[in-house]
Amino acid sequence: MNLRRSWRDWLGDAGITAAAGLLGLFLLQATIEDPPYPEEEISLGLELAAGAVSLVILLLFRRRHPLAVAVTMIVLQWAATTVFGTAAVAVYSLAMLRPWRVALPVAATSLTLIIAMFWLVSAPDLLEGAVVFALLYAVAVTTGMLVRSRRMLIASLKERAVAAETEQRLRVEEARLLERERIAREMHDVLAHRISLLAVHAGALEFRPDMPDDQREAAGVIRQSAYEAMEDLREVIGVLRDDTPGADPQRPQPTLADVSGLVQESRRAGSRVTLDERIPDPAGVPSRVGRHAYRIVQEGLTNARKHAPGARVEVRLDAGTDLDIEIVNALPPDRPALAMPGSGAGLVGLAERVALLGGTLEHGRTGDGRFRLRARLPL
Numbered sequence: 413m414n415l416r417r418s419w420r421d422w423l424g425d426a427g428i429t430a431a432a433g434l435l436g437l438f439l440l441q442a443t444i445e446d447p448p449y450p451e452e453e454i455s456l457g458l459e460l461a462a463g464a465v466s467l468v469i470l471l472l473f474r475r476r477h478p479l480a481v482a483v484t485m486i487v488l489q490w491a492a493t494t495v496f497g498t499a500a501v502a503v504y505s506l507a508m509l510r511p512w513r514v515a516l517p518v519a520a521t522s523l524t525l526i527i528a529m530f531w532l533v534s535a536p537d538l539l540e541g542a543v544v545f546a547l548l549y550a551v552a553v554t555t556g557m558l559v560r561s562r563r564m565l566i567a568s569l570k571e572r573a574v575a576a577e578t579e580q581r582l583r584v585e586e587a588r589l590l591e592r593e594r595i596a597r598e599m600h601d602v603l604a605h606r607i608s609l610l611a612v613h614a615g616a617l618e619f620r621p622d623m624p625d626d627q628r629e630a631a632g633v634i635r636q637s638a639y640e641a642m643e644d645l646r647e648v649i650g651v652l653r654d655d656t657p658g659a660d661p662q663r664p665q666p667t668l669a670d671v672s673g674l675v676q677e678s679r680r681a682g683s684r685v686t687l688d689e690r691i692p693d694p695a696g697v698p699s700r701v702g703r704h705a706y707r708i709v710q711e712g713l714t715n716a717r718k719h720a721p722g723a724r725v726e727v728r729l730d731a732g733t734d735l736d737i738e739i740v741n742a743l744p745p746d747r748p749a750l751a752m753p754g755s756g757a758g759l760v761g762l763a764e765r766v767a768l769l770g771g772t773l774e775h776g777r778t779g780d781g782r783f784r785l786r787a788r789l790p791l
Contacts, residue, residue, distance in 0.1 A: 428474070428501055429467050435497030466498040470505075478506040479514060486522045490529065500552050507556025508563075515556065519549045603645060611638035633681045668702030668729075669694050671709050675727060678713050684724045685713065691731040701789050704765045705729070705737055711758045712739030712785045720744055720783070734771070735789040742782050762787070 466488055473481050485499035499522055507515035527542045614635035618628055666674075668691070675687045691697065697705075709727060716725045716739070723742040730736040759775055762785075766773040771789040778784050 428505070429470055432467060432470055432498045432501035435500060466492075466495045470498050470502060474502065474505045475509065478502070478509045479518070482506045482518050482522075486518070486525060489522075489526070496526070500548055503549060504552035504556045507553045508559045509556075512553075512557055515553055519553050523549050607638050607641050607645070611635050611642070614638060629680065630682060633677070637677075637681075665699070665703050666706040667699055668697050668705050668735075670706055671727075671729065674706065674710055674713065678717070678725075681717075683713065683717055684722075686724070686726050688726065688728040691729055691735075693731075697731060697735060697791065701735055701769060701791060704769060705735060705787075705789060707765060708737050708762055708785075708787050709739065711762055715758060715785070716741040716783075731791065733791065735791055737785075737787045737789070739785040740778075740782050743777070759785075 466485055469481060469484065482499070482502040482505070485495055485502040489495040489499045503515065503519045503522060506518055523542075523545055526545050530542065611634075614631045617623060618631040618635055620628075623631070672687060672689070675685050678685045694702075712727070713725060716723060720741050720743055723744065725739065725741040728736070728738040728740075730738075759773075763773050766787050766789065769789050771787060773785075773787045775785045776783070
């Protein structure tokens with residue numbers, strides 16, 4: 413039984429059921445006025461009770477079980493004349509809800525049984541009754557098939573509209589991706605030229621004979637950083653150009669174990685960085701969490717070098733139920749408040765990274781004149 417219908421469906425079912433009831437009453441009245449058997453043999457109570465039961469069955473089950481309802485009505489019409497109308501409407505519902513290969517044999521069987529019934533009771537108007545019921549069933553089956561065809565046509569048009577809308581959306585998305593790839597390639601061409609010039613000049617300074625050792629080391633760090641930036645840029649463009657599903661970057665992604673190397677690189681560049689790492693089992697940290705933790709520390713060190721050059725930076729990593737990352741640096745007293753860290757787009761990207769993992773991100777100025785970046789990533 414399917415009682416979850418819209419009010420439109422219930423209204424349509426009620427109308428069809430009412431039509432079946434009226435048709436049954438009309439046939440009952442015709443039988444009483446011109447019976448093929450004595451009038452006293454007609455039990456009005458049985459006729460009305462059978463008709464009411466058939467109408468309830470038709471109302472509740474015609475949509476979900478049209479074939480079973482039609483077969484049931486064909487059998488019940490032998491017991492009461494009022495079921496003749498319900499059987500005709502059940503055949504209409506069957507033609508409307510099922511293919512013609514199912515509806516036509518059932519309609520032919522019902523019509524054959526009705527003619528046989530008239531022949532058994534020696535009805536005087538056998539030919540006339542057979543023609544009337546044949547026309548009734550022809551109209552019922554034809555109307556049901558027309559309604560079914562119309563519904564299928566409307567459903568097909570809706571599917572085509574949805575498919576066209578989806579195709580248009582995919583085309584827009586493809587054009588957007590192509591435009592983003594074009595912009596990325598242009599950025600690659602521009603940045604590759606600038607970074608390569610930076611690497612060349614840093615290399616020339618590194619290998620000058622009269623260069624002091626500390627400046628030579630700084631030039632080497634610049635050259636190495638420029639080279640790694642070129643590799644990262646080439647990797648990003650390679651991912652954009654590779655349309656193979658599931659393609660991964662060739663270079664390995666950083667993990668939590670690479671944070672110490674990142675700190676050492678910052679120290680070689682002249683930053684005063686201390687690392688407090690309290691992680692009992694670094695291998696137990698998921699690689700996805702470790703990769704985001706590396707990027708968070710990288711962005712924190714970059715902000716410290718940009719907005720507080722020469723300031724001491726403290727990096728703390730603590731793994732418990734969550735992975736806590738804290739980066740604290742002193743703020744220069746002569747730097748205005750508008751130039752504080754957090755005004756750029758780097759922290760926006762970090763917030764997106766942390767949100768992907770379901771973590772939290774805090775950043776801002778502390779009461780003792782320092783800036784703190786803190787992230788908590790669930791493990």
